[in-house]
Amino acid sequence: MITERDEAGSDADDEEAQVIVVGAGPAGSAAAVHLARAGVDVLLLEKSGFPREKVCGDGLTPRSVYQLVRMGVDISAPGWMRNKGMRWVCGGDQVELDWPQLGSLPDFGLTRSRHDFDDLLAAHARAAGARLHTRVKVTAPLTDRAGNVTGVTATRGPGQEPVRYRAPLVVAADGASARTALALGLERDASRPVAAAARRYYRSEARTNDPYLELWADLRCPNTGLDLPGYGWVFPLGDGRVNVGLGALPQRQRRAVDLRAALEHWLPRLPAHWGLREENADSSLRSAPLPMGLNRRPQYRRGLLLVGDSAGMISPWSGEGIAEAMEAAEVAAEIIALALARPAGPRREHALQQYPAEIHRRWGRYYRLGNLAADLVFSRYGFRPLLHPRVMASPPLLRTLARLLTHGTDEPVHDGIDAVLHALVRLVPARRR
Ligand SMILES: Cc1cc2nc3c(=O)[nH]c(=O)nc-3n(C[C@H](O)[C@H](O)[C@H](O)COP(=O)(O)OP(=O)(O)OC[C@H]3O[C@@H](n4cnc5c(N)ncnc54)[C@H](O)[C@@H]3O)c2cc1C
Structure with a gap:
């Protein structure tokens, strides 16, 4: 785990590296792991001290597990709670869907x-060879006269002493605030809504060892009476607690949903013996934005690469962002390592341009379809139409839906569901980057 000696780095000003990573969430730590493993001298800067809270549902689908395994994280150690799949609850029905048996995912x-x-992930990055400095708050990118990134300015330590760190490449992994990207003029696509989600921990012996991630699709907004344009969750943590929360797109006319009111309306519907009541609450209710649908582009400009929430990489299908953050981080790290093997200049620049191209190749059409589904269905009616009683009664339809929502496909095509989903995504016209 992270120790005092990581705090604020050395006393020397203008510390240098080949790559600076801003933010040690899943995106930043994963980028640092892959860069360090590729032999790149990487500096990972994090404004907080570890351990620290991060508002999240704490749910990791097989795509996240895949990334953890690729990084060599020991997921058999104590503290990890395994789940078999998802349980969807809607209109008085419930179905359990095991994660699919795919060749390419756990x-x-x-x-x-x-x-x-x-x-744990930040410690893993440090163990891989990254220099991790905590309690360093990056304030802006440094640029040369041509506008190319040459490092970052920051404040460090309790006295907020100003400091500069230099590197020819910077990875912005600073989450939803996207401060580093904004400083370089990379604005969010305003046509894309930003969802919001809130979570609270409860002590619940009845649910803490549930083998499924439970999701509720028939929730309402009590102040409007409309369907919640999102879903609720109860995720078991295996340590006596559950993570309970709601995520929702803005309602029609872009009005934000009152998540607290929706949660207070939902919890009394849950069985009393689950214990999801005030007296068992283990935290306050906290919320945060969900930047989704690849809403900040391009993901590379002038020496700055965006990964994770800073690039709006949360899936519009599910609200999941950890797997996407770690996967994009690996792509970015591989492209950076190859780019650094070229001399600075147009040839290196050409290599770095491959990063947005690769993100687009992997996710472009899938996210575009998801953005459409979010606009036309989720933001108006939530997930209830997808979980129509006929769908709930049809195992093949349900399995297809679950794999669509969680991006659970094999490539090359392994079964009929893969074939359907690949064909569906291929129908989406590619967007100009
Ligand atoms: C309520 C809620 C529930 C969610 N549930 C899930 C879920 O169950 N599963 C899932 O996959 N996703 C979930 N998400 C989404 C997920 O949390 C994010 O997609 C994920 O954290 C993105 O990782 P990241 O590394 O890009 O950003 P973050 O996790 O936000 O990390 C950014 C890091 O950068 C640091 N930082 C910020 N600014 C600076 C600065 N100026 N200088 C230095 N450091 C800085 C921050 O302190 C932080 O450590 C949820 C989100 C919310 C809000």
Whole structure:
């Protein structure tokens, strides 16, 4: 875990590296792991000290597990809670859907509080060789006269002493605030809504060892009477607690949903013996934005690469962002390592331009379809139409839906569901980057 000696770095000003990573969430720590493993001298700067809270549902689907395994994180150690799949609850029905047996992804998910998860991943980055400095708040990118990034300015330590760090490449992994990207003029696409989500921990012996991630699709907004344009969750943590929350797109006319009111309306519907009542609350209710649908582009400009929430990489299908953050981080790290093997100048620049191209190749059409589904369905009616009683009664339809929502496909095509989903995504016209 992270120790005092990581705090604020050395006394020397203008510390240098080949790559600076801003933010040690899943995106930043994963980028640092992959860069360090590729032999790149990487400096990971984090404004907080570890361990720290991060508002999240703490749910990890097989795509996240895949990334953890690729990084060599020991997921058999104590503290990881495995799950078999998802349980969807809607209109008085419920179905359990096991994670699919795919050749390319694990067949289980995990949960782990972000309090532990981020600490562990940052320590993993340091063990891989990254220099981690905590309590360093990056204030802006440094640029040369041509506008190319040459490092970052920051404040460090309790006295907020100003400091500069230099590197020819910077990875912005600073989350939803996207401060580093904004400083370089990379604005969010305002046509894309930003969802919001809130979570609270409860002590619940009845649910803490549930083998499924439970999701509720028939919730209402009590102040408007409309369907919640999102869903609720109860995720088991295996340590006596559950993570309970709601995520929602803005309602029609872009009005934000009152998540607290919706949660207070929902919880009394849950069985009393689950214990999700005030007296068992283990935290306050906290919320945060969900930047989704690849809402900040391009993901590379003038020496700055965006990964994770800073690039709006949360899936519009599910609200999941950890897997996407770690996967994009690996792509970015590989492209950076190859780019650094070229001399600075147009040839290196050409290599770095491959990053947005690769993100677009992997996710462009899938996210575009998801953005459409979010606009036309989720933001108006939530997930209830997808979980129509006929769908709930049809295992093949349900399995297809679950794999669409969680991006659970094999490539090359392995079964009929893969074939359907690949064909569906291929129908989406590619967007100009
Ligand atoms: C309520 C809620 C529930 C969610 N549930 C899930 C879920 O169950 N599963 C899932 O996959 N996703 C979930 N998400 C989404 C997920 O939390 C994010 O997609 C994910 O954290 C993105 O990782 P990141 O590394 O890009 O950003 P973050 O996790 O936000 O990390 C950014 C890091 O950068 C640091 N930082 C910020 N600014 C600076 C600065 N100026 N200088 C230095 N450091 C800085 C921050 O302190 C932080 O450590 C949820 C989100 C919310 C809000």
